[in-house]
Amino acid sequence: MTWLDAIFIVILILGAVRGLFAGKLLPLLIVFAIWITSIAIAVNFEGSLGDTFGDYQWSHLLAFFIILIVIQTIIYWSAIPVMVLRSIDWRPERSINMLGALFISACITAIYCGLIWRILEVIKNEVQGDRVEVLTGAAGSFVELIEGSAVRSGFVAFVDWFAPPKGVILGCLMGAALVALAVHARLREERVDEEEEDYAGTRDDDSYYNSGDRSKTEGL
16 A cells, blocks of 8 residues: 555545535435446447547547536536436435435545546556556656555446446436436426416405405495
């Protein structure tokens, strides 16, 4: 284990503790679902888009982040997370809320760490290149630091777990679930608006008839 591993472990712990104190399980679940969906799509199509950039170390990584950013931008711009949160009536108990938020926040933080490690891995490969000789100086120390990491494989594997075919299936399921919940929220809002309009119309009618009755009484 290196000092870089210690930093990532501290980041993971801080992320979990942050979720524990925030105690907001439902919003974190939605954020986690969005990350799963966007990563699943990015992992599965980074090769196709990356090949168009040429045969470079960074081509697939660049394609991955382009797809990731585009998918997340579309999801958040469409206000799906807000509509999904409104459509869920379940409110967990405080203990479940806090422990669940701790776990989900740790998973989200692990995703962040995995993405950072993917970047460090590409930088390491770019520095090392096709050299057979052992690197010295700052470049050699950097390569040794990355290769000597004990947590690198775990974080990277957590992100790469969404590769085909699991990623395609899970991404489609999560995406369909998000869309279905968003549609349900929209339909429920429209139904509530219609009920409020009907109620307002009924009150207006009652007010009209009551005012008419008072007029007749005053006339007498």
